[in-house]
Amino acid sequence: MARGHPNDARLNEPADHFATLAQQEQASHLGMWLFLTSEVLLFGALFGLYTGYRLEYAADFAQAVQHNNIAIGTINTALLVTSSFSAAWAVHSARLGSRRGVVTSLAVTLLLGLGFLVLKLVEYLEHFQAGIYPGALYHSTELPSHGANLFFTLYFFLTGLHALHVVAGLSALAVLAVLGWLGRHTPERHTSLELGVLYWHLVDVIWIFVWPLMYLQK
C-alpha cells in the first residue's frame, strides 16, 4: 500500500496525504514559523536571564559592556544584515528562474557568514587573553566583580549558542546552494530555499538583539 513519503514526492506533486501542492507548501511554511517561534523562546529564556541579572548588577554590566570590542560587534552586525539581503536575493533569483543568481547569492551569503564566525573567534581569543572565561574559570584582573563574571558567562553562552545557529544555518544554505546548482529551485517550487532563508533571517534577527545587549548598552 502506498504511503506518504514526503521525500518521494516528485518536484511538482504533493505528498500522499496532501490534496494539493499549495496545501503542502502552506503546511511547510506554518511549520517553519512555529519552529522559529520556539527558537525565539529558547533565546528568550536567555534574554530574560540577562534582564534579571542586569537589574541586579547594573553598574558591573555597564563596565563589562564597555570592555567588549564595539568595532568587531558592529562589523559583524553589518556582515549578518548584508548576508540576509543576499539570502533574500537568492529567493528572488529562484522566482525569476535564474540558476546562476541563486548560486551566486548563496555563495555570497556563505562567505559573509563565515566572515562573521572568523571575527567571532578573534573576539573570543581576545577575551581569553584578558582572562575572561565563562563561569569559574573567569580570572580577569581588570573586571573582577561578580556582575562582570555573570555578564561574560551569559555572553559566552548566548553568543556561543548563536554561533551554533550560524553554523547550522550555513550548513543548510550550503546544501541549498548545491541543490540550486543542480537546478532544483524552480520558479514554481522553491519552498526548501524559502524555508532555509527564513531560518537564516532568524539567526540575523537574534543577533540584532544580542548586539545592543552585549556591545551598545551603557
Added chain:
Amino acid sequence: MTTATLPLDVAGASSPPDYLRAESGAWSWLNTRDHKRIAVMFLGAVNLSLLLGGVFALLLRLELLTPERTIMSAGAYNRVFTLHGIVMVFMFMIPAIPTVFGNFLLPLMLGAKDVAFPRLNLASFYVYLLGSALTLWSMVAGGADMGWTFYAPYSTTSPAAVAPVGLGVFVLGLSSIMTGLNFIVTVHTLRARHLLWHKMPLFVWSIYATSIIQVLATPVLGMSLLLVAVDRVFQLGIFDPTLGGDPVLFQHLFWFYSHPAVYIMVLPAMGVISEVVCTFAHRPPASYRAIAYSSLGIAFVGFLTWGHHMFVAGISVLDSGLFGVLSMFVAIFSAIKVFTWTATLRGGSIFFSTPMLYFFWFLFLFIFGGMTGVAVATSSLDVHWHDTYFVVAHFHFIMVGSTLTAYLAALHYWFPKLFGRCYSERWGMVSSILVFTGFFFTFMPQFLLGNAGMPRRYYSYPEQYQWLNVLSTGGASILAAGLISTAVYLAVALARGARAPQNPWSSRSYEWLSAAPPPTHNFLGQPDFERGPYDYHLPEPPPALAQPSPGE
C-alpha cells in the same frame, strides 16, 4: 441541511486491510509513517513509563509505612522520589494523551489521511525514546537526587548524576515540541472540506491549545535545564550564589515552563472528558464555545501564574498577591468547564459504562483538586502548607488524578477504535472502582498529613503521622491492583476479545465514521463532514461500506 452522503465508489471494491494488518514485520512498524501505528508505539512506551513510575511510587509508599527506615536509606529515598517524579511527569503525563490519542485521532477527527509531517512524527517517537534512555541512564550512573524541579544551587552542586537527567528531559522536551508543532500545522492545513473551526470535535480544540503551550513553553524549560547540565560540566555558576548567581532566577525560568506544563497534562484530559460526556449522555455539549474557548483561556492564563510556586522563595508581597489572583483565574475557566459538563448530563440519556465511570472519578478529583488549588493560591494559607504533604496531595489530585482517570477513560472509550476489539465491561467497571478507591485512599490521608504539618521529601517522620501513612500505603496498593487488572483484561481483549462494531457507543463524532480499526488512509471515499460531531438529533450515520476484512 445535511444529506447523508455515502462513501463513494467503494461498493463492490475489495476492502483494504486495516492499519494493523496493512504490512507485517517489525521493520514495517519501526519505519512507519502512519500516525496510527506511531500512536500504538507511543501507547506501549508511555504504558511502560507508567509502570516504571508506579513501581517507584510503591517503593516510596513502602518506605513510608513505618516512621524510621523501612526498606531504603535516606539517599536512596531521595533518588527514588526524584525518578518517580521525572518519569511520571516527563515520560508519562506530558506525552500520554497527546502522543497516543492525539496522534491516533487528530487526523481521523479532521478527515485527513495523516498528520502534516509524518516523518517528523516518527522522529518524535525516537527522540522520546532517546530522552527516556538518557534520563534512565542516570539510575546506572549513580542516581539523581534533586527532585523533578532541579532547584539550583542544589542541582548544580549535588554529587549525584544530575546532568544525564537534565539532558534527558531536554531531549524529551524536543520530542514534545515536535509533536505540538505537527498538530498545530495539521489542524490549520488538513481539515476536510466543510469542517470549519467551530465544527471540530472538542478534543481537537484541547489538543490544539496544548500544542500551543508545548511549542511556546518547552524551549524555556529546555534552556533552563541545559544551563543546569552545562553548569555541572563546565562550572558556569550561572545560578551559583558564590559566583554572584541567583538561584531564584532559576525558579522563575523553571516554573515559567513547568506551570504551563500542568496544563499540557490536564488540557488533553479535559478534551477526552468532553468527548466522553457527550457520547455517553447522548447529547451535544451544553455550550460548545464555552468548552472550546475556556481551553484557550487556560492556555493563556497558565503562562501568568508561575510565581505561585515561589511564595516563600523571596518574591515580594505584591508579586505574591498578583500571582495568587492570576492563579485563581484558572479556577474560573475550569469551573466553566465543570458546569458545562454537568449541564450536558441534564436531560441526556445517560449510558453507564467504564469510560463514563472514569468521567465521574475525573469530575470528583478535578473539583476537589481544583478547590484545594484555589486554597494554596492564597499566599497567606500557602505559607502554612508550603512543602508539606498538603501540596503533594493537591497536585496529585489535580494533575495525576485528572490525567490518569482521563487517560483510562480514553483508553476504554477508544479501545474498540484502536484495535477493533471489545473488552470485558464487568472487569472494566470493577477495576475502575479499584483505581478510584485506591487513588482516594492514597491521597486523601496526605491532605490531612500536610495540614498537620508533615513535610514532603523525607524518608522518616514522627510517630503521630503513622496511621495516616499506613492508610495511604494501603490505598496505593489498591490503586496498583486496579491498574494491573486493567492491564490484564485489556491484554486479554487484545488477544481474544470479540470484534467490535464500527461505532459501539453510537457516537456522532467523526472518528467513528471510519472502520474500526481504520484502514491505512483512514477513510474510504469522502466522509460526510457537513454534519456536526454532536448532532444527536440526527440519525446515526451509516457504517462505512468497506469494513476491513475480518482478520483471522
